[in-house]
Amino acid sequence: MTVETKLSFDKAYVEQFSKDRNEPEWMQKFRLDAIEQAESLEMPKPDKTKIRNWNFTAFNHDFKTGEAVSSIKDLPEELRDFFDEDKAPENLIIQRNHSVAYATLRDDLKEKGVVFTDIHTAIHEHADLVQKYFMTEDGVSVSEHKLTALHAALVNGGVFLYVPENLEIETPIQSIFWQEDPEITLVNHVLVVVDKNSSITYVENYISHNEEHETVANIITEVYALDGAKVAYGAVDNFAAATTTYVNRRGIASRDATIDWALGQMNDGNTVSENVTRLVGDNSTSQAKAVSVGRGKQTQNFTSVMHHDGKASDGFILQRGVMTEGSAAIFNAIGKIEHGGTKANSEQESRVLMLSEKARGDANPILLIDEDDVTAGHAASVGRVDPLQVYYLKSRGLSEEEAQRLLIHGFLDPVVSQLPIESVKQQLRQVIERKIN
Amino acid sequence: MSGSVLEIKNLHVSIEDKQILKGVDLTIKGGEFHAIMGPNGTGKSTLASAIMGHPLYEITEGSITLDGEDVLEMEVDERAKAGLFLAMQYPSEISGVTTSDFLRSAINAKREEGDEIPLMEFIKELDETLDFLEIDKSMATRYLNEGFSGGEKKRNEILQLMLLKPAIGILDEIDSGLDIDALKVVSKGINKLRDENFGTLIITHYQRLLNYITPDYVHVMMQGRVVKSGGPELAKRLEAEGYEWIKEELGIEDETIEQNA
Numbered sequence: 001m002t003v004e005t006k007l008s009f010d011k012a013y014v015e016q017f018s019k020d021r022n023e024p025e026w027m028q029k030f031r032l033d034a035i036e037q038a039e040s041l042e043m044p045k046p047d048k049t050k051i052r053n054w055n056f057t058a059f060n061h062d063f064k065t066g067e068a069v070s071s072i073k074d075l076p077e078e079l080r081d082f083f084d085e086d087k088a089p090e091n092l093i094i095q096r097n098h099s100v101a102y103a104t105l106r107d108d109l110k111e112k113g114v115v116f117t118d119i120h121t122a123i124h125e126h127a128d129l130v131q132k133y134f135m136t137e138d139g140v141s142v143s144e145h146k147l148t149a150l151h152a153a154l155v156n157g158g159v160f161l162y163v164p165e166n167l168e169i170e171t172p173i174q175s176i177f178w179q180e181d182p183e184i185t186l187v188n189h190v191l192v193v194v195d196k197n198s199s200i201t202y203v204e205n206y207i208s209h210n211e212e213h214e215t216v217a218n219i220i221t222e223v224y225a226l227d228g229a230k231v232a233y234g235a236v237d238n239f240a241a242a243t244t245t246y247v248n249r250r251g252i253a254s255r256d257a258t259i260d261w262a263l264g265q266m267n268d269g270n271t272v273s274e275n276v277t278r279l280v281g282d283n284s285t286s287q288a289k290a291v292s293v294g295r296g297k298q299t300q301n302f303t304s305v306m307h308h309d310g311k312a313s314d315g316f317i318l319q320r321g322v323m324t325e326g327s328a329a330i331f332n333a334i335g336k337i338e339h340g341g342t343k344a345n346s347e348q349e350s351r352v353l354m355l356s357e358k359a360r361g362d363a364n365p366i367l368l369i370d371e372d373d374v375t376a377g378h379a380a381s382v383g384r385v386d387p388l389q390v391y392y393l394k395s396r397g398l399s400e401e402e403a404q405r406l407l408i409h410g411f412l413d414p415v416v417s418q419l420p421i422e423s424v425k426q427q428l429r430q431v432i433e434r435k436i437n
Numbered sequence: 438m439s440g441s442v443l444e445i446k447n448l449h450v451s452i453e454d455k456q457i458l459k460g461v462d463l464t465i466k467g468g469e470f471h472a473i474m475g476p477n478g479t480g481k482s483t484l485a486s487a488i489m490g491h492p493l494y495e496i497t498e499g500s501i502t503l504d505g506e507d508v509l510e511m512e513v514d515e516r517a518k519a520g521l522f523l524a525m526q527y528p529s530e531i532s533g534v535t536t537s538d539f540l541r542s543a544i545n546a547k548r549e550e551g552d553e554i555p556l557m558e559f560i561k562e563l564d565e566t567l568d569f570l571e572i573d574k575s576m577a578t579r580y581l582n583e584g585f586s587g588g589e590k591k592r593n594e595i596l597q598l599m600l601l602k603p604a605i606g607i608l609d610e611i612d613s614g615l616d617i618d619a620l621k622v623v624s625k626g627i628n629k630l631r632d633e634n635f636g637t638l639i640i641t642h643y644q645r646l647l648n649y650i651t652p653d654y655v656h657v658m659m660q661g662r663v664v665k666s667g668g669p670e671l672a673k674r675l676e677a678e679g680y681e682w683i684k685e686e687l688g689i690e691d692e693t694i695e696q697n698a
Contacts, residue, residue, distance in 0.1 A: 387492050392529035395489050396539075396597065397517035397546035406542065410533025410580070 009061065011035055014153050020063070026131060027123050034142045034152035041146040044246075046272050048330045048364060049301035054244050054270055056147055059185040059216040063156055066096025066180055075102075081430065082176055082205055084423045091116060091173040095188075097181050098157045109169065115162040116173060119189055122160035129162055133193050138280075139222040140250050147246050151187055151218045158189035163229075167198040172421050179208035179239075183215060190221040192231065199230035201420045205427070206235075210242045221249040225257035227281065234419045236264040236428045237271075241296060245271040255281030255310065262418035263290040264428040266435060270298055276305040279313035279344075289318040291415040293435040294327030294359065303332040308344040308374075317348035320412050323359035324436060332364045333378065339370040346376040353411050354384050355404075355436070408436050439633045440467010441504050441520050441604035443488075449498035450480075450487045457483040457694050459661040460499065465605060468633040472647055472672060473640045475658035476680055478693035481640045482526060484658070485609040489523040490516055503605070518547055520604030524594035524611050531581040536593065537563065539581045540600055547601070566599050569629070571622050587614035595626040606630070606637045612646040624649030644676035657683055659692035 014035045018028040094102040105116045122130050135142050135152050142152045159175050225231045239245050245267050251259035277286040288304050306315030317333045335346030350363035363380035393403035419425040443465045450458040457480050465471050473481050487494045490513040501508040503519050545553045572592050598606050655671040656663045
């Protein structure tokens with residue numbers, strides 16, 4: 001079957017798409033309103049990277065279901081790397097293309113009111129919560145720019161996680177978004193709402209195989225940590241070379257809430273990534289840690305933002321990037337303290353390791369402070385592997401390659417070690433290994 | 438085979454076009470403990486770095502062989518695999534790599550593929566050596582040398598020496614910055630290695646280390662050369678009388694390289 005790459009999406013298309021999904025009227029209206037805005041809104045402007053010639057807007061948007069599996073043992077080898085075989089995940093959704101292939105959630109969590117389901121089901125069954133939190137002014141709003149509006153109009157995948165008050169869930173909750181079909185586009189939305197004084201660990205993986213066929217991924221995550229809630233959010237993105245990715249992960253932390261990110265940004269294609277944490281409530285905290293390895297000719301732009309509104313809010317950004325071959329990347333780190341955010345602390349550290357003469361990389365630290373009684377700091381560096389470190393390791397018998405390999409893994413370890421699931425951590429190490437070889 | 442032979446002949450070394458070593462001759466055999474002494478700035482550490490293959494040092498003349506093999510033709514890692522080990526004066530800090538992971542990689546680097554050290558055997562040996570050197574077990578899981586005190590770095594170098602079991606160990610100022618207790622522990626580690634298959638070159642400008650490790654040979658370096666060699670009694674005399682008598686004997690006014698360049 002030949003697929004159709006649509007150059008533009010109009011109201012008629014969006015209306016039909018929504019009807020085909022049997023969506024409630026509010027959702028259809030939401031989509032139609034968004035597509036109207038998309039026409040006039042501008043593209044985002046990531047600092048220091050030109051994306052004018054990148055294609056984010058013309059793609060094949062067909063809805064494609066993937067075959068369901070009855071057991072994770074029926075999955076192909078490469079997907080089984082994401083789990084510990086002996087200890088099957090208890091809370092897991094595997095999305096294959098645009099539909100759910102496998103889903104499980106512990107019974108006791110279901111009984112306590114935890115919702116973990118695909119976004120399509122959530123729109124039908126949890127409309128009140130979805131309407132309250134899905135792409136509002138507090139989170140990622142439809143009108144931010146063309147790609148957020150396009151996302152709202154065309155969302156075709158994702159999950160919804162709701163955790164009611166006073167639940168401490170230690171077992172990780174895991175999603176895998178597997179683009180089995182190389183020709184489809186993923187417009188994926190992850191909505192996580194953790195109610196007061198509850199805590200969770202959530203980990204997700206994105207994977208695709210389209211080395212040749214050009215396509216698009218438009219990913220938005222919204223995480224709400226209500227008063228006193230704690231969210232540990234881990235992710236490994238691994239879209240193949242021919243996917244152009246826009247990924248926006250946003251956290252909104254209320255009073256005394258914590259949102260910690262550990263992001264392995266391992267796409268092989270051009271990528272614009274935003275990770276914005278809004279520390280809205282007093283005493284809210286966040287650590288946003290991210291690693292990336294660039295290879296081939298890919299260009300990437302990473303912007304990590306700590307936005308302090310709350311008093312005594314505490315934010316820390318840690319970015320580590322390794323650039324190989326002819327890759328290019330910009331690492332923007334922004335600490336913004338609003339007027340009224342007294343006693344806030346905004347720290348950041350961005351380090352880029354260059355492994356090739358042809359690679360380009362830059363770290364761009366920014367502090368924007370509108371309040372006097374605060375603390376803030378930044379560190380940034382762009383450098384090469386230290387020849388004396390290599391000498392030291394070689395003097396113990398390690399080969400040049402092995403020494404380099406160890407130093408690169410060591411450089412990335414402060415972020416990699418933060419990923420909460422052991423098998424996902426190992427899988428990320430494997431991806432890093434592939435990318436640096 | 439009992440022990441290896443490291444042979445240094447007429448070694449000339451320069452750094453950034455500045456001549457440091459001006460013809461060093463030295464032979465170290467398995468079973469022998471050699472000490473190189475001398476005031477600061479006479480080329481002792483340069484000799485150690487040149488043997489190991491430090492990237493900033495250039496050999497302009499002379500030869501180094503290990504059991505007849507040309508060491509200068511070898512990459513740094515090949516020198517290590519051939520049996521050389523340098524306990525460094527300023528070991529690098531390797532962030533993100535634990536001491537334990539590093540040691541296992543280093544041990545396995547010397548072994549054939551498929552003959553890696555079994556994990557339990559490694560852990561047992563590591564634990565025993567940590568105990569022997571009175572090092573806190575937590576060092577195994579700390580990043581290599583990162584945030585280590587001066588004394589911890591030196592002990593870690595000896596830990597590596599004991600686990601990697603080289604044929605020839607070169608110890609570059611292993612005693613500097615150590616208190617007396619740490620000095621005793623480090624010496625205990627080095628003495629434990631003494632057998633016919635292990636030779637060592639101990640570089641120091643304090644005699645006090647030699648109170649705990651008895652050298653078979655003592656060499657004095659000045660102006661980038663070995664100017665005097667002898668037995669343990671030479672170290673004693675240096676301790677008692679300093680270096681002035683040697684300078685007078687040889688008609689040297691300034692022993693450093695700096696002024697002679």
